[in-house]
Amino acid sequence: MTTRVLGIDPGLTRCGIGVVDVERDRRARLVHVGVIRSPADADPGVRLAMIAAGIRVVLDEHAPDVAAVERVFAQHNVASVMGTAQASGVALMLAAERGLPTATHTPSEVKAAITGYGSADKAQVQHMVARVLGLPEAPQPADAADALAIALCHAWRSGAAPAAEALTATPAQRAWAAAEKRSRVARTYVRTPR
Amino acid sequence: MTTRVLGIDPGLTRCGIGVVDVERDRRARLVHVGVIRSPADADPGVRLAMIAAGIRVVLDEHAPDVAAVERVFAQHNVASVMGTAQASGVALMLAAERGLPTATHTPSEVKAAITGYGSADKAQVQHMVARVLGLPEAPQPADAADALAIALCHAWRSGAAPAAEALTATPAQRAWAAAEKRSRVARTYVRTPR
Numbered sequence A, B: 001m002t003t004r005v006l007g008i009d010p011g012l013t014r015c016g017i018g019v020v021d022v023e024r025d026r027r028a029r030l031v032h033v034g035v036i037r038s039p040a041d042a043d044p045g046v047r048l049a050m051i052a053a054g055i056r057v058v059l060d061e062h063a064p065d066v067a068a069v070e071r072v073f074a075q076h077n078v079a080s081v082m083g084t085a086q087a088s089g090v091a092l093m094l095a096a097e098r099g100l101p102t103a104t105h106t107p108s109e110v111k112a113a114i115t116g117y118g119s120a121d122k123a124q125v126q127h128m129v130a131r132v133l134g135l136p137e138a139p140q141p142a143d144a145a146d147a148l149a150i151a152l153c154h155a156w157r158s159g160a161a162p163a164a165e166a167l168t169a170t171p172a173q174r175a176w177a178a179a180e181k182r183s184r185v186a187r188t189y190v191r192t193p194r
Helices: A044-062 A078-097 A107-115 A122-132 A142-157 A163-168 A171-186 B044-062 B078-097 B107-115 B122-132 B142-157 B163-168 B171-186
Strands: A002-009 A014-023 A028-037 A066-070 A102-105 B002-009 B014-023 B028-037 B066-070 B102-105
Touching (some): A014 A142, A044 B102, A102 B044, A107 A142, A122 A142, B002 B044, B002 B142, B014 B044, B028 B044, B122 B142
Parallel strands (some): A066 A102, B002 B066
Antiparallel strands (some): A014 A028
8 A cells, every 4th residue: 555645844935845655565756856935025924825835736736645744843943933833834734624634743753763863964864865765866955855754754653664663573562553553543534614 | 995904813722813994093893803713632734724714714704905913932832832823824824815915913012002002911902902993892702802903903003093193293204104104015915826
């Protein structure tokens, strides 16, 4: 079974957006990657509308099954964090309106999922994204590669267990993983009026 | 000339929304007030889609000329500030997509505009909102009254000069106000593709 995952690294100046097809055995294929930009001198509402328009194009063209957005923290760069949070809200809303389940992952969850440790640097994450997707080099700019990393992280954390882990898991670990998976499926989507 | 102003006090649990008609001489009339709610146990994307659906209903029914949203600060309650920022992003985006100019105002700007001083408490703001709009009492809950306060603040700060100030302004003050008004008009809206 292939899951098509939309990953978004939210931002007003550069919003990374990527789509990957991920198999249950963790194999992954690049479907789309890009960056949506908006001019810093535009009205905040207009900037968010430009980001929304770009996200809608990708939703329309690639019809992902699920959306994952990087979680924004208030502790980060205060100057830009509010714009980043606003863009993440727009992304989550648009995906939910299409009926997609949505999830957020922290930067360290993404790093841990992709490289094996949560304090990996950006270059290591980008290197692994390129390797997993069989790309000659990491997509540029970094926001584009980050969006793919978020999508891969989500796919791997939510079902496509690593083959090696599956082989070494104890029966208790496998039972816990199965229960956890059932509880995820139970969180069904509520369609809201357009 | 009457300006119809949409005011939004963003939030995920309760999003205050109000519409007022404001005359150039600061007189104002209540058009709509309400609160859009979303359940705390729903998916963040679904919650934002519910808020969006409620905002769209008000945009459709009341066709405001301009939208004002309370500005969110990272320093506030960290537990809820990200959801509040996400809701504000959705509100600004929806208004801009309809072609409305959007603006944000800080809580102290709103308090100063409504009561005359930036450190007024919530009860004072609510009292003045009711008085300005000729209501027997302030709309409940507080988020609804706050949304009206934001709308009134925006109208008064951006054109509808207080009658008393207009009478006492010096020629230089009036020239500055006129130039400032022209520069505002020059910031034209850029329509983005749907």
